[in-house]
Amino acid sequence: MTRVFADLHLRVNPKDELATQQLISHASRFGYSLVSIPFTSSLRGEELAKLKTTSTQLGIDFVSRADFHPRTENDLTHFLRKFRRRFEVICITCDTKEVSRQAAKDRRVDLLSFPSLDYHKRFFDSAEAELASRSLAALEVDIKPLLVLDGPPRVRLLMSLRREVAVAMEFKVPIVISSGVGEERFMRLPRDMASLAYMFGLDEASSLDAVSANPITIVNRNREKLGNRFIAPGISVIKEGKN
Amino acid sequence: MKRIKRRYLALQLEYETLPSERELIDAVWASNTKLYGEVGASTTGLSLINFDMEQKIAVIRISLSSLNMVKASVSTITSISGKVAAVHVLAVSGTLKALFSDLK
Numbered sequence: 001m002t003r004v005f006a007d008l009h010l011r012v013n014p015k016d017e018l019a020t021q022q023l024i025s026h027a028s029r030f031g032y033s034l035v036s037i038p039f040t041s042s043l044r045g046e047e048l049a050k051l052k053t054t055s056t057q058l059g060i061d062f063v064s065r066a067d068f069h070p071r072t073e074n075d076l077t078h079f080l081r082k083f084r085r086r087f088e089v090i091c092i093t094c095d096t097k098e099v100s101r102q103a104a105k106d107r108r109v110d111l112l113s114f115p116s117l118d119y120h121k122r123f124f125d126s127a128e129a130e131l132a133s134r135s136l137a138a139l140e141v142d143i144k145p146l147l148v149l150d151g152p153p154r155v156r157l158l159m160s161l162r163r164e165v166a167v168a169m170e171f172k173v174p175i176v177i178s179s180g181v182g183e184e185r186f187m188r189l190p191r192d193m194a195s196l197a198y199m200f201g202l203d204e205a206s207s208l209d210a211v212s213a214n215p216i217t218i219v220n221r222n223r224e225k226l227g228n229r230f231i232a233p234g235i236s237v238i239k240e241g242k243n
Numbered sequence: 244m245k246r247i248k249r250r251y252l253a254l255q256l257e258y259e260t261l262p263s264e265r266e267l268i269d270a271v272w273a274s275n276t277k278l279y280g281e282v283g284a285s286t287t288g289l290s291l292i293n294f295d296m297e298q299k300i301a302v303i304r305i306s307l308s309s310l311n312m313v314k315a316s317v318s319t320i321t322s323i324s325g326k327v328a329a330v331h332v333l334a335v336s337g338t339l340k341a342l343f344s345d346l347k
Contacts (some may be wrong), residue, residue: 109245146319147319147321148321150277159334185257185321185327185328185329186321187329187330188318188329188331189331189332192314192317192331192332193318195311195314195315195317195318195332196318196319198311198314198315199278199315200311204311205246
């Protein structure tokens with residue numbers, strides 16, 4: 001079966017139409033079927049609709065995604081209450097341990113992300129993984145820092161990633177590999193992204209799942225939930241009767 | 244002596260200015276050495292087989308045991324001789340014949 005690939009993290013300003021269009025078209029040429037650009041909370045419906053149309057024209061499926069860096073747990077719950085039903089994917093960048101624990105617990109969070117450079121703030125340990133495995137949150141790993149960093153910072157990042165990936169595998173937390181790029185020159189083919197995961201200890205099948213099956217499962221699950229027919233997990237409207 | 248199993252990789256290049264064969268293979272060696280050190284890089288048995296400058300496709304030969312290492316290190320190349328570049332792995336095969344038929 002042919003794999004369908006997704007890159008859920010293209011870091012480009014959605015207001016810069018030309019750059020966005022170029023990056024999406026590059027992703028399409030590289031064989032991605034699903035891409036996403038993170039929005040801030042100030043998203044306008046028409047901007048999103050326009051991006052979706054552009055992507056469809058380029059033969060690619062666009063996923064709406066919101067990234068948030070909450071400072072406190074209350075910040076996080078407030079954000080989720082406000083934006084969960086407006087976006088298909090929610091990613092929380094965890095700067096503090098309290099926030100990361102709360103994000104891992106919350107079923108409304110899809111992706112957990114940690115700062116690449118500050119390895120003291122990478123809180124993905126076994127406690128976090130256990131919480132994430134119950135709530136279906138996935139660990140997101142951006143590839144760009146591995147391309148741009150050099151020397152000791154890259155070694156430290158690889159060390160952290162290797163540990164986190166081992167913990168995630170142990171607790172069966174899905175791993176999502178995204179590019180995190182804003183420039184075409186750093187974009188890689190989906191299978192090359194999977195190859196890069198070899199550096200932090202992911203085997204071939206798991207790394208391919210991390211760029212295909214895992215992100216696609218998240219998107220499909222959320223699209224089903226956001227649809228009109230969804231009632232609760234496992235329950236949906238199949239047929240409506242006449243009044 | 245046990246026969247060394249090899250793999251051939253077709254690499255697609257994206258670059259600002261055309262690198263020479265020497266510059267290309269040096270960049271691949273450099274990224275390998277940077278990631279795995281000199282001892283690790285020496286186990287790859289890397290050599291350049293062919294570089295088609297028109298199609299921007301290079302073919303390299305490596306040992307099978309170092310396939311994942313080389314695929315990862317090739318993907319980390321962001322410049323060749325100081326010029327912006329990217330290298331993508333197009334195909335992997337056990338024989339040159341099969342590799343070239345994959346590329347067609």
